[in-house]
Amino acid sequence: MSLSKLFHDNTAVAAKRERRKEARPGELLDAALDLFVEKGFAATRAEEVAARAGVSKGTLFLYFQSKEELFKAVVRENISGRFTEWRAELETFEGTTSELLAYCMNSWWERVGLTRASGLTKLMMSEAKNFPDIAAFYQQEVIMPGHGLIRSILQRGMDRGEFRPMNLDYAVYVVIAPMIFLILSRHSGGVCLSSEIDLDPQKYIAFQVETILNGISAPAVAAVANRKAA
Amino acid sequence: MSLSKLFHDNTAVAAKRERRKEARPGELLDAALDLFVEKGFAATRAEEVAARAGVSKGTLFLYFQSKEELFKAVVRENISGRFTEWRAELETFEGTTSELLAYCMNSWWERVGLTRASGLTKLMMSEAKNFPDIAAFYQQEVIMPGHGLIRSILQRGMDRGEFRPMNLDYAVYVVIAPMIFLILSRHSGGVCLSSEIDLDPQKYIAFQVETILNGISAPAVAAVANRKAA
Amino acid sequence: MSLSKLFHDNTAVAAKRERRKEARPGELLDAALDLFVEKGFAATRAEEVAARAGVSKGTLFLYFQSKEELFKAVVRENISGRFTEWRAELETFEGTTSELLAYCMNSWWERVGLTRASGLTKLMMSEAKNFPDIAAFYQQEVIMPGHGLIRSILQRGMDRGEFRPMNLDYAVYVVIAPMIFLILSRHSGGVCLSSEIDLDPQKYIAFQVETILNGISAPAVAAVANRKAA
Amino acid sequence: MSLSKLFHDNTAVAAKRERRKEARPGELLDAALDLFVEKGFAATRAEEVAARAGVSKGTLFLYFQSKEELFKAVVRENISGRFTEWRAELETFEGTTSELLAYCMNSWWERVGLTRASGLTKLMMSEAKNFPDIAAFYQQEVIMPGHGLIRSILQRGMDRGEFRPMNLDYAVYVVIAPMIFLILSRHSGGVCLSSEIDLDPQKYIAFQVETILNGISAPAVAAVANRKAA
DNA sequence: GATGAATGAGGATTCATTCAT
DNA sequence: CATGAATGAATCCTCATTCAT
Numbered sequence: 001m002s003l004s005k006l007f008h009d010n011t012a013v014a015a016k017r018e019r020r021k022e023a024r025p026g027e028l029l030d031a032a033l034d035l036f037v038e039k040g041f042a043a044t045r046a047e048e049v050a051a052r053a054g055v056s057k058g059t060l061f062l063y064f065q066s067k068e069e070l071f072k073a074v075v076r077e078n079i080s081g082r083f084t085e086w087r088a089e090l091e092t093f094e095g096t097t098s099e100l101l102a103y104c105m106n107s108w109w110e111r112v113g114l115t116r117a118s119g120l121t122k123l124m125m126s127e128a129k130n131f132p133d134i135a136a137f138y139q140q141e142v143i144m145p146g147h148g149l150i151r152s153i154l155q156r157g158m159d160r161g162e163f164r165p166m167n168l169d170y171a172v173y174v175v176i177a178p179m180i181f182l183i184l185s186r187h188s189g190g191v192c193l194s195s196e197i198d199l200d201p202q203k204y205i206a207f208q209v210e211t212i213l214n215g216i217s218a219p220a221v222a223a224v225a226n227r228k229a230a
Numbered sequence: 231m232s233l234s235k236l237f238h239d240n241t242a243v244a245a246k247r248e249r250r251k252e253a254r255p256g257e258l259l260d261a262a263l264d265l266f267v268e269k270g271f272a273a274t275r276a277e278e279v280a281a282r283a284g285v286s287k288g289t290l291f292l293y294f295q296s297k298e299e300l301f302k303a304v305v306r307e308n309i310s311g312r313f314t315e316w317r318a319e320l321e322t323f324e325g326t327t328s329e330l331l332a333y334c335m336n337s338w339w340e341r342v343g344l345t346r347a348s349g350l351t352k353l354m355m356s357e358a359k360n361f362p363d364i365a366a367f368y369q370q371e372v373i374m375p376g377h378g379l380i381r382s383i384l385q386r387g388m389d390r391g392e393f394r395p396m397n398l399d400y401a402v403y404v405v406i407a408p409m410i411f412l413i414l415s416r417h418s419g420g421v422c423l424s425s426e427i428d429l430d431p432q433k434y435i436a437f438q439v440e441t442i443l444n445g446i447s448a449p450a451v452a453a454v455a456n457r458k459a460a
Numbered sequence: 461m462s463l464s465k466l467f468h469d470n471t472a473v474a475a476k477r478e479r480r481k482e483a484r485p486g487e488l489l490d491a492a493l494d495l496f497v498e499k500g501f502a503a504t505r506a507e508e509v510a511a512r513a514g515v516s517k518g519t520l521f522l523y524f525q526s527k528e529e530l531f532k533a534v535v536r537e538n539i540s541g542r543f544t545e546w547r548a549e550l551e552t553f554e555g556t557t558s559e560l561l562a563y564c565m566n567s568w569w570e571r572v573g574l575t576r577a578s579g580l581t582k583l584m585m586s587e588a589k590n591f592p593d594i595a596a597f598y599q600q601e602v603i604m605p606g607h608g609l610i611r612s613i614l615q616r617g618m619d620r621g622e623f624r625p626m627n628l629d630y631a632v633y634v635v636i637a638p639m640i641f642l643i644l645s646r647h648s649g650g651v652c653l654s655s656e657i658d659l660d661p662q663k664y665i666a667f668q669v670e671t672i673l674n675g676i677s678a679p680a681v682a683a684v685a686n687r688k689a690a
Numbered sequence: 691m692s693l694s695k696l697f698h699d700n701t702a703v704a705a706k707r708e709r710r711k712e713a714r715p716g717e718l719l720d721a722a723l724d725l726f727v728e729k730g731f732a733a734t735r736a737e738e739v740a741a742r743a744g745v746s747k748g749t750l751f752l753y754f755q756s757k758e759e760l761f762k763a764v765v766r767e768n769i770s771g772r773f774t775e776w777r778a779e780l781e782t783f784e785g786t787t788s789e790l791l792a793y794c795m796n797s798w799w800e801r802v803g804l805t806r807a808s809g810l811t812k813l814m815m816s817e818a819k820n821f822p823d824i825a826a827f828y829q830q831e832v833i834m835p836g837h838g839l840i841r842s843i844l845q846r847g848m849d850r851g852e853f854r855p856m857n858l859d860y861a862v863y864v865v866i867a868p869m870i871f872l873i874l875s876r877h878s879g880g881v882c883l884s885s886e887i888d889l890d891p892q893k894y895i896a897f898q899v900e901t902i903l904n905g906i907s908a909p910a911v912a913a914v915a916n917r918k919a920a
Numbered sequence: 921g922a923t924g925a926a927t928g929a930g931g932a933t934t935c936a937t938t939c940a941t
Numbered sequence: 942c943a944t945g946a947a948t949g950a951a952t953c954c955t956c957a958t959t960c961a962t
Contacts, residue, residue: 042272043360046957056923061958121422125414126356128421135421147424170437172424177411177438180422181403184355184414191358191365192351192410194377194402207400208407215445254946276932286948291933484925502732506953516927521954581882585874586816588881590733595881607884630897632884633871637898640882641867644815644874651818651825652811652870654837654862667860668867675905736936746944751937 025063025073027053032074037119037187041071041127071127075134078120082111083145090152097157098217102209104153105179109205113183121180122187150175157216164218174216178208255293255303257283262304267349267417271301271357271364302367308347310371316379327387328447332439334383335409339435343413351410352417380405387446394448404446408438485523485533487513492534497579497647501531501587501594532597538577540601546609557617558677562669564613565639569665573643581640582647610635617676624678634676638668715753715763717743722764727809727877731761731817761817765824768810772801773835780842787847788907792899794843795869799895803873811870812877840865847906854908864906868898 031052035044046067050060064070093100112118120142128135150172157163182204185192193199261282265274276297280290294300323330342348350368358365380402387393412434415422423429491512495504506527510520524530553560572578580598588595610632617623642664645652653659721742725734736757740750754760783790802808810832818825840862847853872894875882883889 039360040272040356042270043357045955057957058923058925058959059921062922067957122355124421125352125418128418132419135419138421139423143422144424167433167437169424170429170434171441173408173411173429173434174438174441176422177408178403180411180414181407184410188355189359189362189365191354191368192373192406194374194399199400199403203397204400204403207397208404211401211404211445212441213445215441215443275930285946287932288934288948289946292946292948297932500732502730505951515925517953518927518955519925522925527953582815584881585812585878586730587733589879590729592879595879598881603882604884627893627897629884630889630894631901633868633889633894634898634901636882637868637871638863640874641863641870644870648815648818649822649825651814651828652833652866653829654834654859659860659863663857664860664863667857668864671861671864671902671905673905675901675903735934747936748938748944749942752943757936 024053024055024059026077028055028060028063028070029074029077032070033078033116033119033123036071036074036123037116041067041123041130046070068131072131072134075120075123075131075138078117079138079141081141081145083149086149087152090149097153097160097162098213100156101153101175101213104149105175105205105209108179109182109201113179113201118183119187121183125180125184147172147176154216161218163216166216171216174212178205178212254283254285254289258285258290258293258300259304259307262300263308263346263349266301266304266353267346270353271297271361276300298361298364301364302371305350305368305371308345309342309350310375312341313375313379317382320379320382327383327390327392328443330386331383331405331443334379335405335435335439338409339412339431343409343416343431348413349417351413355410355414377402377406384446391448393446396446401446404442408434408442484513484515484519488515488520488523488530489534489537492530493538493576493579496531496534496583497576500583501527501591506530528591528594531594535580535598535601538575539572539580540605542571543605543609547612550609550612557613557620557622558673560616561613561635561673564609565635565665565669568639569642569661573639573646573661578643579647581643585640585644607632607636614676621678623676626676631676634672638665638672714743714745714749716767718745718750718753718760719764719767722760723768723806723809723813726761726764726813727806731757731813731820736760758821762821762824765810765813765821765828768807769828769831771831771835773839776839777842780839787843787850787852788903790846791843791865791903794839795865795895795899798869799872799891803869803891808873809877811873815870815874837862837866844906851908853906856906861906864902868895868902 028049032044032049035049035052038044044067046060047057049070050057053060060070064073090100090104093103095103124135124138128138151168154163154166154168154171154175158165181192182201186198186201190198258279262274262279265279265282268274274297276290277287279300280287283290290300294303320330320334323333325333354365354368358368381398384393384396384398384401384405388395411422412431416428416431420428488509492504492509495509495512498504504527506520507517509530510517513520520530524533550560550564553563555563584595584598588598611628614623614626614628614631614635618625641652642661645659646661718739722734722739725739725742728734734757736750737747739760740747743750750760754763780790780794783793785793814825814828818828841858844853844856844858844861844865848855871882872891876888876891880888
């Protein structure tokens, strides 16, 4: 092989590398998210992350000081505030609040529950204790806006007389708990499910929505709802 | 030293040994529960469990074949053993099924949720995938009996016309999801709570119970309930 | 630094690394053979093998999945790999079958008996029961091909009328037993020898060969042989 | 001395067992022989020996300072010189030397090969290196008299012109090697056998005897033998 | 920048041996 | 004498991290 050829190769390779170089951290974070979600922090091996990202073990540590730093980066990277978009949607919604809540829960499932993003939730619940600073960050960036959104909806329902008066500090969890549970059950291999068959998320959500609406609607509305259900 | 004294010593000493031997498994189980809950299954070192119980590494393995067996014993000791007692209570209950469900959820909180045992639930959700054997065991010993209990209650309500007809496969989760959520929120440092202040479990449960009952009661009953609430 | 210098450095350095990497397994195998033969399989510590090969514990497991795999590799390297070569030699042999058998037994001694590899035989006889996987492997890779080879020779002799008709299932051991015995006597410090002085393997084999050939030759041939011996 | 006398010895030993306390060490040695033979020295657990002897682990160490001491005691205990009796039998034998040798090999199989005593041989071959003093002892007490016996027989054959002139230092092994091989193959789970089916010892010995006699007989005798075989 | 060979601390489990009873 | 609970050294194997190339 001639020197010039070598040189040529080098530049070509370098150019290619340049492009890839900037993508590297992203590919690593991507692979890491998958694996952390699937196996948890401790059980995820650095080498496997690297392999899945198509790089060598050494490269991983070139971009992230340690496995812990990688974890933190994964969480930070994936907390993108889609909340403004969501909040806009909510404010322009025109149906009843029951319809709004039902719409919200269903579309949350499609846009979040079904995607890898839901893995983040599981990740945080599993590892929060070991990464307090990350937990605080997550709290700020995800939990609080999310809860705010639900509160707004419930407040709208109460304001319009559709929902009975409730202490929103507790009412939000009536909506949130079932969704979190759904996510966790899926990401933990169904340890909390009766049968070995995954439950049907659509039906699960439908049932929850129905019950919740029954449970929080103002008496008159509930009567109507119940009459329909019967 | 008199013969009788010798005799006395021997029995006293033997008795003491006996006591220690019989106390050992309990002490180990106790230490193990603490550490499993605090650090998770994988991150808990056998030696540390032994140390906390005041014995050496070897002694732990004298009583429990392996770390997995130790964990199973912890689960048995703290959860699965209680189901028979619980089921009995349920079968002799005399009030309405709404009262029964409310009673159940509240007393579950006191007897399980508040205790260290609840940490096992969080542990399972976090690590189930990495320890399929343990997951299967937990499923058998805890999840299935637990779900069975809830089903029985809901069935009782439906049989008596107190609850509306429901697909129990999904209805159970209306009861279970909020409880699991409560536990997880507490054992993950509140990553899923709005504020940094833990919510008041009593109030949380009260609200959930109220909403659930509203949500699942038969129309007539619900109307009455709603009237009361209003 | 010139480009050519860079080129030079890179290849030189890379080559050296390459050499080390490729030498590693061989060095480990070498160290392992020594130790396995000296101490047996169970009593040989992985770390010691690594140390003797001049690497760390971890490196050993980089090249061999487990101690068992290491052992299998040692066997493959030192014994089973040689059978094809041997079989070829046997098939192109042109003398009488008596000559062939004598040649075989003598060259087996030189190529196996005298080398460290023969220690593996003793090891297997001592520890086979405790490591069934290894025993099965050894059976497959060493015993069966070895016996096959001997059978072929005896069959050749019978086909040509040089040897009397024999049940080969038992005849093979007439050849094998003395060889195994020779190996064992050497690797067990001579516990089965009359004197404390090792017997002379050449003479031992010569005597065995002579007797065996006398013992298995067809009558006419034997008569000639005996006349010569006398 | 007849076979029935040998039986007598056995019952005497059994009677000794009756005396509980004094028999303890004997029972332990008995159990230990079994286990050492079956599993080897390292793989035999002290507790298992104790359990098989019907005593506790502690008791074992009451009688034997360590596992090594136990091993030495096992070997010493089982080296009982039955050689005088055997030598007598040989000296009064009246048939041909071929018949004598055949008789010897067959009755050795019945009296030694088939009994647990043969386990001792395997034990020594496996562990001799680790217990040099015991090995020397075994050499003195078993190997040398045994070889002497064989030598006597071969000498008798040579003296009578039945066997061809041989260097007895090597000739003994023509007789010994096949017997040792037989024992080892049985005590090592057949690692050195072609098939998984144990070979039939009777047939094995018959074939070896025939071949050996063919191999060592004086020309004239061999011719007759061969003529018969053909 | 990238690589991947090498490292070695760390953790589960076993078992000979001791010693209080 | 006998017991068996307790010990802890010993050993295989894993994996985050480093660094020579």
